[in-house]
Amino acid sequence: LDFPNEMIIIARLGRDGVPVTDSATVSKLQAVIDDEVRGHGILRKAFGIPYVELVIYGDELGKQGLIEYFDRDNLQRYPFTEFEFDGNTHGTLSDPIVFNIVTTNDAPLWRLETSSKVH
Secondary structure (H helix, E strand, O other): OOOOEEEEEEEEEEEOOEEOOOHHHHOOEEEEEOOEEEEEEEEEEEOOEEEEEEEEEEOOOOOEEEEEEEEOOOOEEEEEEEEEOOOOEEOOOOOOEEEEEEEOOOOOOEEEEEOOOOO
16 A cells, blocks of 8 residues: 555534535645645535534645645635544544635635644
């Protein structure tokens, strides 16, 4: 196997604080290690509550990666946060990692923020 290890992020994706619940937009959330996409956001639902599962595949623990939003319409990448690939699960259904797209009046320029750092 090229990528024998997995790291999972349980998250919520928002736009201006409103949860994003369409799978096409959620799938634009991605994890990159060594300039290679190693995982995409997948919209899931548990107990009637939508959340994002981001499974990141890797070969070596300790490598640095980047979680970003890739806008395929204009081929722009918007970084959220760096992370260290550790093979653990981050976030829970009751306390997800929150990625929030903050738009401005100067659209299509977006500012991106995350509520807590992925270690």
